[in-house]
Amino acid sequence: MREFKKFFHLALHVTDLDKSIDFYKRLGCEYMFTLKLDDGRPWLAYVRLNKDQYLELFQIYEDHPLTPREKKITQESDDFFGHLSFLVPDIYKAAKDWAAAGCPLVYAPFRPEIVPLDDISGVHWAAGAADRNWICWIQDPDGNWIEVMEEREDSYQKVFEETHPW
Amino acid sequence: MRNVKALFHVNFPTNNWDKMVDFYVNVCGFDQAFVISLADMSKMFGKPYTKEDENTPKISYIRVSPDSYIELNNLTPEGVKVTQSKTSAFHHIAFLTDDIERTAKRFREKGHPLFNNPIEKKPVTEFHKGEDGCLIAWSEDPDGHFIEIMQQSGDSMQERFERKNPIEE
Numbered sequence: 001m002r003e004f005k006k007f008f009h010l011a012l013h014v015t016d017l018d019k020s021i022d023f024y025k026r027l028g029c030e031y032m033f034t035l036k037l038d039d040g041r042p043w044l045a046y047v048r049l050n051k052d053q054y055l056e057l058f059q060i061y062e063d064h065p066l067t068p069r070e071k072k073i074t075q076e077s078d079d080f081f082g083h084l085s086f087l088v089p090d091i092y093k094a095a096k097d098w099a100a101a102g103c104p105l106v107y108a109p110f111r112p113e114i115v116p117l118d119d120i121s122g123v124h125w126a127a128g129a130a131d132r133n134w135i136c137w138i139q140d141p142d143g144n145w146i147e148v149m150e151e152r153e154d155s156y157q158k159v160f161e162e163t164h165p166w
Numbered sequence: 167m168r169n170v171k172a173l174f175h176v177n178f179p180t181n182n183w184d185k186m187v188d189f190y191v192n193v194c195g196f197d198q199a200f201v202i203s204l205a206d207m208s209k210m211f212g213k214p215y216t217k218e219d220e221n222t223p224k225i226s227y228i229r230v231s232p233d234s235y236i237e238l239n240n241l242t243p244e245g246v247k248v249t250q251s252k253t254s255a256f257h258h259i260a261f262l263t264d265d266i267e268r269t270a271k272r273f274r275e276k277g278h279p280l281f282n283n284p285i286e287k288k289p290v291t292e293f294h295k296g297e298d299g300c301l302i303a304w305s306e307d308p309d310g311h312f313i314e315i316m317q318q319s320g321d322s323m324q325e326r327f328e329r330k331n332p333i334e335e
Contacts, residue, residue, distance in 0.1 A: 003195040007234035008262035008316055028169040032327045035297050048174040051333045123167035149174055160199040166232045166310040
């Protein structure tokens with residue numbers, strides 16, 4: 001028997017909870033609920049990515065022991081946390097929908113030139129990665145990089161799932 | 167159609183390759199899906215590579231649940247140093263278990279006893295419900311990422327939400 005059923009959630013500390021909730025809603029994810037601190041202020045919010053799979057967004061406060069208090073949030077390429085990734089069924093549709101929602105995809109992070117994907121007619125931007133997926137990137141309001149991936153038929157992940165059914 | 171289907175992966179750069187692979191595969195019990203070598207990466211970017219690069223792991227995909235992976239990025243071959251930032255926006259990842267007592271036993275036997283929370287880190291023997299109605303305990307991987315272990319109660323806030331809002335495929 002497997003020890004774990006699911007990758008349940010990923011927790012991020014955010015500087016502006018409303019802004020973060022708004023961002024993930026623009027991507028089409030559902031806002032679920034907010035837990036409050038004893039003084040009534042919002043503590044953390046849940047956003048659904050998939051069935052039984054969520055983002056947990058913690059509001060940063062300087063003055064409450066239960067909350068993160070980081071003053072500065074940076075995301076550098078040599079940080080111990082790399083990035084997160086969302087699986088999409090159709091990367092072109094996501095690019096179009098998200099550009100219309102004010103969240104344009106970009107070619108790649110950690111590069112001197114970040115090229116916005118205004119022209120989604122080209123295929124060059126969704127470069128095949130080493131694992132044979134289509135990829136591009138988006139950044140959340142706190143600067144976390146999110147790799148947006150559409151699996152190709154021969155992607156390593158797809159081949160693994162087919163040969164190792166859950 | 168939903169644009170986001172799943173949390174596809176979480177990426178951890180590491181200078182601690184063997185221990186990190188061992189933790190996620192041996193302690194947590196996940197499958198290593200595939201490994202991409204340094205040579206594979208060089209080929210992709212049209213860079214030269216050596217025979218040794220063919221045997222040097224660069225990326226490992228470890229399956230947590232269908233379509234959800236931990237992606238480890240081996241920084242050692244390129245000599246990049248990981249600095250653990252106190253200001254990172256990332257805090258933890260959570261794995262869902264159907265029996266937290268069994269998971270606690272497994273982790274204890276593998277030398278990673280679960281603890282009560284990331285601040286106090288006191289060993290736990292009894293499990294209490296968190297604010298959301300799930301039973302909770304904590305672990306930590308070899309690079310210091312906190313891992314929350316959760317068991318749903320049948321009436322957790324997450325389960326109530328799922329019942330009211332089923333996902334349409």
